[in-house]
Every structure is written in C-alpha cells, then in structure tokens.
Amino acid sequence: MQYIEALNWVQSKLKFGIKPGLERMAWILNELGNPQNKLAAVHVVGTNGKGSTVSYLQHIFSLSGYEVGTFTSPYIIDFRERISLNGQMIAKEDFVNLVENVKPIVERLPLETDLEAATEFEVITVLMFEYFGHVHPVDIAFIEAGLGGLYDSTNVFKPLAVICPSIGLDHQSILGATYKAIAEQKVGVLKPDVPLIFAADRADVQAVFYHKAGLTNSPVYQAGKDFQSVWHGDSFTYCGLSVELDNLYLGLPGRHQAVNASLAVTAALLLQKRYPQVSLELIRKALAQTKWPGRTEFILPNVLLDGAHNRESITVLRDFVTSFSNQNIHILFAAVSDKPVEAMLELLETLGTVQVTQFYYPKALSLEDYPDKYERVTDWQLWMQKIKRQSKEDFYLITGSLYFISQVRQYLLSTKAI
Numbered sequence: 439m440q441y442i443e444a445l446n447w448v449q450s451k452l453k454f455g456i457k458p459g460l461e462r463m464a465w466i467l468n469e470l471g472n473p474q475n476k477l478a479a480v481h482v483v484g485t486n487g488k489g490s491t492v493s494y495l496q497h498i499f500s501l502s503g504y505e506v507g508t509f510t511s512p513y514i515i516d517f518r519e520r521i522s523l524n525g526q527m528i529a530k531e532d533f534v535n536l537v538e539n540v541k542p543i544v545e546r547l548p549l550e551t552d553l554e555a556a557t558e559f560e561v562i563t564v565l566m567f568e569y570f571g572h573v574h575p576v577d578i579a580f581i582e583a584g585l586g587g588l589y590d591s592t593n594v595f596k597p598l599a600v601i602c603p604s605i606g607l608d609h610q611s612i613l614g615a616t617y618k619a620i621a622e623q624k625v626g627v628l629k630p631d632v633p634l635i636f637a638a639d640r641a642d643v644q645a646v647f648y649h650k651a652g653l654t655n656s657p658v659y660q661a662g663k664d665f666q667s668v669w670h671g672d673s674f675t676y677c678g679l680s681v682e683l684d685n686l687y688l689g690l691p692g693r694h695q696a697v698n699a700s701l702a703v704t705a706a707l708l709l710q711k712r713y714p715q716v717s718l719e720l721i722r723k724a725l726a727q728t729k730w731p732g733r734t735e736f737i738l739p740n741v742l743l744d745g746a747h748n749r750e751s752i753t754v755l756r757d758f759v760t761s762f763s764n765q766n767i768h769i770l771f772a773a774v775s776d777k778p779v780e781a782m783l784e785l786l787e788t789l790g791t792v793q794v795t796q797f798y799y800p801k802a803l804s805l806e807d808y809p810d811k812y813e814r815v816t817d818w819q820l821w822m823q824k825i826k827r828q829s830k831e832d833f834y835l836i837t838g839s840l841y842f843i844s845q846v847r848q849y850l851l852s853t854k855a856i
Contacts, residue, residue: 441530444537451558458589473571474595479579483587483624486751487603494702497724502715507570507579514732563591588626602636606750621646637661667700689728692758732843745840765833772842774801
C-alpha cells in the first residue's frame with residue numbers, strides 16, 4: 439500500500455459523519471489487544487485552548503528528555519500532524535504500516551457485529567492508540583479530545599490527569615445548548631482518583647466540575663484558586679503547588695496564553711514525581727520555545743493567522759489584537775456552517791474592516807449565506823496577493839475556521855505570495 443492510498447482510505451470514512459459513542463472503538467481496540475491500556479497519557483478536553491495546552495506540555499516533556507506522543511486535531515499542513523512524536527508528525531512508512539494493520543479489523547466491524555461502520559475520527563484515534571501503545575511506545579502521551587468528552591472516541595483510557603482549558607458554546611446540536619450541559623459532556627472523561635485541572639469563570643461550569651470530581655474522588659486544581667497566572671504585559675508569574683515562577687515568557691502571544699500555560703505547568707508539577715527529569719528551569723525554557731501553527735501566528739509582522747472558530751475564541755482574539763494594534767485593520771473571515779457567524783462577525787467589526795469569503799471544505803459556509811452587510815471576497819488567494827507586507831499603517835487578520843486557516847497558511851508558505 440502506498441501512502442496516498444492509506445490516507446485516502448482513512449479519509450473515505452468522512453462519509454460516515456460524526457457518531458458519538460464508544461461501542462465501535464471498544465470492539466476495534468479489543469481486536470488489536472487494547473493498546474490504549476498500555477498508555478501513560480493525559481486527556482485534554484474543552485472548547486478552546488486544547489491545542490495550545492498540549493503543545494506546552496509536549497515541549498516541557500520533550501525538552502526534559504522523554505519520548506512524547508501527541509494527538510491533536512485538526513491538522514494545519516499535513517494530515518499526519520495529528521499523530522506526532524516529540525513534535526514531529528508520524529513518518530509516512532509508519533502511517534502506512536498502521537493502516538495496513540488496522541484496516542482489516544475496521545472493515546470487519548460492520549460485517550461481524552450489529553454496529554455501524556467506523557468514522558474517520560474513530561479510525562485515526564485507533565491508529566494513534568495502536569502507534570503509541572504497541573508500535574512505538576512513548577513515555578507519555580497528550581491526547582486531545584475531538585468532540586465533547588463523555589462519548590468522544592478518545593474516552594477509552596484512564597488518564598494520568600484531565601485538563602480543561604475552557605468551556606464555550608460550540609457544537610451545541612451535539613453537546614447541548616447550555617454551558618452546564620457542555621461542561622457535563624467534557625468532564626465525562628474523568629475517571630476515579632484522576633486529578634482534574636481546569637480553568638472556568640462561570641459558576642455553573644465550576645459546579646459541574648466539582649460535582650463530577652466528588653463522584654470520582656478526584657483532586658481538583660482550579661485556575662485562579664489553586665494556582666494563578668499573573669500577567670505583566672510581556673511575561674507572567676506562575677504561583678501554585680508551593681512553587682513560584684516569575685518572568686515566564688511565552689512563545690505563543692497573548693495574555694490568554696498565560697492561562698493555558700499555567701494549566702500545563704500545573705500538570706507538569708503534578709506529574710513530576712513520575713517524571714523526575716522535569717525541572718522548573720526546563721519548564722521555563724519550554725514555554726518560551728512553544729509554537730502552535732495557525733493560532734495567533736504572525737506569518738509576517740503585519741499578518742496574523744488565527745483559527746478562532748467560535749464566539750469565545752473570537753472574543754479572546756479581539757482583545758489580543760486591540761491590545762497592540764493601532765493600525766488600519768483588514769479582516770478576512772471564513773467559517774463552517776454550524777457556527778454563530780453573525781455574532782462572531784459583529785465582534786470582529788469592532789476591530790476594523792471585515793470581509794467574508796468561502797473555501798473548499800464540505801461544511802464551509804457559502805458566500806450567499808453570510809449577512810448581507812459584509813463585503814464578499816470570491817477568491818481569497820487574490821485577497822492575499824494584495825497584502826501590503828511592508829506597510830506600517832496596515833494590519834491583516836485572517837481568521838475563522840481552522841480548516842480555512844490551514845489552506846491559507848499552506849498557500850502563503852508554498853507560493854510566497856506575500
């Protein structure tokens with residue numbers, strides 16, 4: 439089997455859509471010898487901030503000399519980014535070998551059981567567990583949930599800790615209409631005696647988390663209560679778990695990143711007994727080195743890419759841009775169809791001139807579906823070519839769906855259009 443054949447087989451499962459539930463995962467993994475049970479891993483759930491938190495953790499533990507696996511979504515440049523080893527995506531040869539091993543079992547599922555065929559996300563999750571559990575065992579893995587938590591395909595292992603950076607109103611048709619309902623889904627991954635580390639300002643979300651932790655006898659570490667991040671303008675101070683780290687600089691820009699980083703620091707400190715090579719100095723170095731493509735990423739000094747794909751992340755992005763830019767801000771936005779687009783655009787309007795566009799993706803919003811008051815850009819690549827990269831007066835913000843940002847980033851880097 440060639441790599442493109444293996445990739446096409448995995449992506450062909452997209453036609454089966456989203457099917458919350460763990461029965462299909464349990465059957466396939468059992469046929470593989472339950473590789474997920476061999477993993478030492480942290481489960482990261484939540485609405486926004488999952489990828490950044492995973493990236494901080496990966497850098498901390500890799501820099502400390504451990505073999506680190508990560509599982510994230512979506513990808514920005516290459517599908518294989520979703521399964522990465524020490525920050526490097528899985529090799530094509532390893533990916534092909536995994537598919538060849540897993541494919542016959544996946545194909546048997548609907549033939550030998552009364553279960554439906556596996557989805558794409560289920561297949562890629564199975565590949566990840568098989569890779570990190572059997573093929574290339576790691577010292578620790580950081581696993582990002584796909585959608586929700588309780589019925590998410592990743593919820594088939596007992597983690598070393600559960601981390602939740604935020605709860606927002608996203609995927610409401612599947613997860614529930616309220617913050618409380620969504621929080622119940624996210625924290626559904628918590629297992630007995632597993633620590634819960636979270637950041638949430640809302641009392642209803644906090645109540646859900648503490649209730650679940652009580653049921654599972656889980657120690658709780660809440661941002662702002664059990665540990666703090668104090669922002670100083672270009673650095674922050676971490677206080678918690680009898681540790682104080684000052685003058686911490688972040689490779690990812692934005693005040694909100696101090697919270698994500700503090701979650702990662704708390705997890706690293708809690709795991710320090712099991713992973714003694716993690717030190718305060720290495721934590722400091724890792725935070726400064728962390729990058730995460732497509733998230734508040736300056737692709738040029740006056741061009742910012744950010745996959746802010748819901749109202750909460752747009753609010754954070756707006757506050758970040760407001761804090762430093764007094765230029766003429768030009769905004770290009772594209773989203774998928776299940777987002778609160780009107781509310782997101784109204785927030786962006788407070789920054790500058792907003793234009794909307796469309797991109798190639800099955801769920802991408804069509805131009806005609808955007809509110810009439812926004813200027814439409816039929817070809818976003820032509821828009822990119824008009825960017826004044828040397829201008830001191832103009833600032834360009836490209837945001838919306840991470841799937842859109844992925845295409846924009848690939849275009850800008852491959853064509854050197856700007």
